[in-house]
Amino acid sequence: MIAAVDAGDGALPDALTPAQRADRGLISTGEALHRIHMPDTDDDIDTARARLKFDEAVAIQTVLAQRRVAGRSESAPPCPHVEGGLEDRLLRRLPFTLTDGQSEVVAEIAADLGAATPMSRLLQGEVGSGKTLVSLLAMLRVVDNGHQCAILAPTEVLAAQHYRTMCSMLGDLAQAGELGAAEGATKVALLTGSMKTAGKRQTLLDVVTGTAGIVVGTHALLEENVSFFDLGMVVVDEQHRFGVEQRDVLRARGKEGLMPHFLVMTATPIPRTVAMTVFGDLETSTLTELPRGRQPISTSVVPMDNTAWMDRAWARAAEEITEGRQVYVVCSRIGDEADDKKSRGGADDTAPKTVSVLEQYQALLAGPLGGFRMEMLHGRMPADDKNAVMDAFGRGEIDLVVSTTVIEVGVDVPNATMMVIVDADRFGVSQLHQLRGRVGRGRHPGLCLLMTRAPRVSQAMERLRAVEASNDGFELARVDLEQRREGDVLGSLQSGGTSSLRFLSLLNDAEVIADAREFAEQVVAADLPLAQHRPLADLVDSILAPDKVEYLDKS
Structure with a gap:
């Protein structure tokens, strides 16, 4: 040199x-x-x-x-359009028409699936832009051609949400083997690590025999005892939450040397230059418009040292519930001392103490929202308990849920209209944007309150003001990347730090x-x-x- x-x-x-x-x-x-x-x-x-x-x-x-x-x-299994198949039948049943953006992306994916080479495509879009429906239509095309599909979710909560959503969309089209199933129906199966033995055994049987056309799961799908009859397509939701080795396991499970088609979905907007670099071996499709009828979300920063503002924020939550709607309250940690130290960065005991799920739950019970139906939700709860809380919240039996970011992706409760994020400065810009996308999904506008102790003049406050000012996920992703530094883009985008790129x-x-x-x-x-x-x-x-x-x- x-x-x-x-x-x-x-x-x-x-x-x-x-x-x-x-x-x-x-x-x-x-x-x-x-x-x-x-x-x-x-x-x-x-x-x-x-x-x-x-x-x-x-x-x-x-x-x-x-x-x-x-x-x-x-080589991959070519999957052309099948006239009158499950894909066509679902489209005819939809109570709405696809957006122009959805139709365009469906066509791009269809062209890929029709080829005898494996599709490798990244599908990105705002929270609520309709990625799940687009991916379901693609999977039905693969099923119409006699193959199976696997969809990997990073958490059991999200896997269960995908399973419920797809079963609801398909109705009797997903009830193969059951009384009342539609002619030519398939079966949607769920496989997670916490399933009871009998249920898991039946799902594994449905997968290996080909009875299950679509299998939704977590990392449990990667276990050696999971054998597919004829895997034709893999969908990975929120790819950055899986290691590349984990994705490779499913990629290699095609039949007779054929590679499955591969679709990656993310609701975390990725700036175009980052997509060209980190996901550069994938073709990119972007859903830029929200479905018709999607409600706006207004966002406000609430200083936690302003008692009057805090009182008004909780009163606003009570008003939403009184009107028959529901509220999320999100905290950065669960509640024990180890979490507390971790959230403060370890040894820095001078950093402001954050409010835990347990503390916030107890404070609300004893305070302004004590008369409402309230539950906690966090990652350490048994899977059955988590699912029970989310199911009850979805049915409207719970007014307010105090949660960690376990509800960040995939959770869809149209009646939830308000989100309060406590210690919002502890979250990244893109994560805040993801979280607030959980509200405003029904007939009523959404409201997001960002509670913070951050100084008025600080980088943390700049982040919150950026989220307050914009609902454009791609612009916010740029802000996020600028503030967190580009990180080592050839390693993990999630960790800031020094880039291996010098120029x-x-x-x-x-x-x-x-x-x-x-x-x-x-x-x-x-x-x-x-x-x-x-x-x-x-x-x-x-x-x-x-x-x-x-x-x-x-x-």
């Missing part, structure tokens, strides 16, 4: 030809390294950074392009990333192993450590 820097332009092979550099206004990599280490002017630094940004972008995009091209060489910014270099993606796609399409493009192969090796390439390969 030192020799290359000293020698300047000519000593280092370049991934770009002189003509390609000229088209982009870039200097050579060798010259860029020389200038970045021994600049004479500010312009030297700027031109060097421009080239080194492109090199980082093209290294990542080359690996992803290789994954995409390699995927096209694999490229996922937020600010959209044009560079798009250009690098197009360049890499053209090269790899003609030369997958890069045998005729050794400088590009060497560039990938120099920028991406083997573990980073493996991560991109698996994700």
Whole structure:
């Protein structure tokens, strides 16, 4: 490297030809390294950074392009449209028409499923944009063609919610083997770790015999004793909550060497440049519009040191309940001392103490909301108890639930109109946006109150004000990424920290990333192993450590 820097332009092979550099206004990599280490002017630094940004972008995009091209060489079961099948029958039963965005995404997925190569698609959309329905239509097309589908959810609460939602949408179309089932019906099965032995045994039998066309589950679906009769499609909800190795287990369970089609769903909006990088081996579909009739959600920040505002907030909750509606109260921890220390970051005993689910529940019982039907919900409860609370809340038998973020994704109670998030500064911007998406899903507008002890002038308050001011999930995702730092995008997007990218910014270099993606796609399409493009192969090796390439390969 030192020799290359000293020698300047000519000593280092370049991934770009002189003509390609000229088209982009870039200097050579060798010259860029020389200038970045021994600049004479500010312009030297700027031109060097421009080239080194492109090199980082093209290294990542080359690996992803290789994954995409390699995927096209694999075989998957083609699933064309079946006239009069379950997909058509569900569409005819819907009491509404699909939005234009939903119709467009359904068509994109249908085109993928009709091919003999495996679909690899990311479906992202705001909370309530209709991802579940879109994915169900796709799964029914696969079932219509004689194959099975698996949908993985990160929590038992979300898995149970998906199961109930799909059974409700399908009605007798999901009752194969039962009295009153529609002709040609399939069966939707649920498999979770906490199921009783008899129920789990029956589900496993339905899966291995092919009786269950759609199987909804948690990590229990990944266990070795789960055998599919003919797995044709895998849907993963909230992909970032699963490790790449876990996803690979299902990916490898297709029949007779065929790869299942693969659909990833997320309600966490992903900026386009991040999607092109972290999910760059997936085609992307985005649902940008909410279904007709979706109610607006208003959001306000409530300082917890302002007694009058706090009293008014709880009085507002009482008004909602009195009007026959329901309320969520979300806290950042459950209630024991270990949680308390964790929420304060461990040893920092000077940090403000956060309110736990248990403390908030007891305070509300003894205070302004004591006359209402109230329950707690958190991840340490037995699965049966959690499901019982959510079912009762869904039936309107509970007025207010005090919960952790276990209700963050997938929970759908149309009568819930208000959410109070206590110690809201302890949550990220995108997480707050996810949480408030639980309300306003019925006939009445939603209200979200962000209670906080954050100083009025602080980064935490800036985050809350951003959520208060905008309902645009993609804009808020950008704010979130800016504030939390980009993190190591080749590792986990969930953890901030120092990026392994020295020059490229996922937020600010959209044009560079798009250009690098197009360049890499053209090269790899003609030369997958890069045998005729050794400088590009060497560039990938120099920028991406083997573990980073493996991560991109698996994700």
